[in-house]
Amino acid sequence: MSKLPSLLREYVADELRGVYTVSMVVVESVDDERRRCTVSFKRDENVLVDEVPIAATFASGDGYGEIAPIQQGDEGFVLHTKEPLDELLIQSGHREISYEQRQFAPQDAVFFPCVWNEKDTIPDHEPGEYLIAHADSVIRVKPDGTVSLADETGQQLRLDPETKETTVSHPSGQTIRLKSDGIELEGTVSIGDPAAAESVAVQDHTHDVTLSDGATATTQSPNEDGTDTELS
Incomplete structure (x- = not known):
C-alpha cells in the first residue's frame, strides 16, 4: 500500500503548524519590573517561551498605561508576530x-491576559459596567459615570457625577455625604480627639446644622459669650 497519503497528511499538518498565529498558554513566571513573562503552551507544558512582553491596554510612549497583576498559573493567549519581535x-x-x-x-x-475558564467565578456586574477587582477590593464605573470603591470590610467611597455628591460610608453605619448645598452626616462623627475640644476660628455669621435626628439647628459665631464655636 502506498505511503503517499500518510506522507501528504503529515506534510500538510506540518505546514499548518507554521500558520498558527495564536496559542493558549499558562504563565510560568513573571518579571514585574520589565513586564515580561515566561509561558508554557497549554497543549504542551514542555514548550516554553521566555521573555514574552505582557500586553497593556491604553499603553503610550508617555508612560501612561494599565498594569494588571500577572502571576504564575494565570492563563491567556500569546500572539505570534510574523516579524522578529526584538526588532x-x-x-x-x-x-x-x-x-x-x-x-x-x-x-x-x-x-x-487572561481568559475566563468554565469553573472561574465571575463577579456580579451590570451590563456596560467597567469593573476592577483585586484582593477583595472592587472599583466599579457604571455607564452613567458613577464611580464606587468598596472593600471586604464594608468601607465604601462613591462619586456621583449627576448629583455631584461624594459619599464616604463606614461599616459602623457612619456616613459623610458632601453635597453641593452642604455636608450631611449620618451617625456620630468626630473631628479630632473628642476628649480635647479646640476652638475653631470662624467669621461672624450664622449657618444651619443638620442633626442626626433630621432636625435643623441654627448656630451663630461668635457665640453670645464672645467665644468661638468649638468642635470635637
Whole structure:
C-alpha cells in the first residue's frame, strides 16, 4: 500500500503548524519590573517561551498605561508576530525590518491576559459596567459615570457625577455625604480627639446644622459669650 497519503497528511499538518498565529498558554513566571513573562503552551507544558512582553491596554510612549497583576498559573493567549519581535520593540514608531519571509516563530510572541475558564467565578456586574477587582477590593464605573470603591470590610467611597455628591460610608453605619448645598452626616462623627475640644476660628455669621435626628439647628459665631464655636 502506498505511503503517499500518510506522507501528504503529515506534510500538510506540518505546514499548518507554521500558520498558527495564536496559542493558549499558562504563565510560568513573571518579571514585574520589565513586564515580561515566561509561558508554557497549554497543549504542551514542555514548550516554553521566555521573555514574552505582557500586553497593556491604553499603553503610550508617555508612560501612561494599565498594569494588571500577572502571576504564575494565570492563563491567556500569546500572539505570534510574523516579524522578529526584538526588532519591533527597539523603539516606537515605524521601522524598517530586515527579515526573510516566514510563517511562525514561537519566540516572537506577546502575552495577552487572561481568559475566563468554565469553573472561574465571575463577579456580579451590570451590563456596560467597567469593573476592577483585586484582593477583595472592587472599583466599579457604571455607564452613567458613577464611580464606587468598596472593600471586604464594608468601607465604601462613591462619586456621583449627576448629583455631584461624594459619599464616604463606614461599616459602623457612619456616613459623610458632601453635597453641593452642604455636608450631611449620618451617625456620630468626630473631628479630632473628642476628649480635647479646640476652638475653631470662624467669621461672624450664622449657618444651619443638620442633626442626626433630621432636625435643623441654627448656630451663630461668635457665640453670645464672645467665644468661638468649638468642635470635637
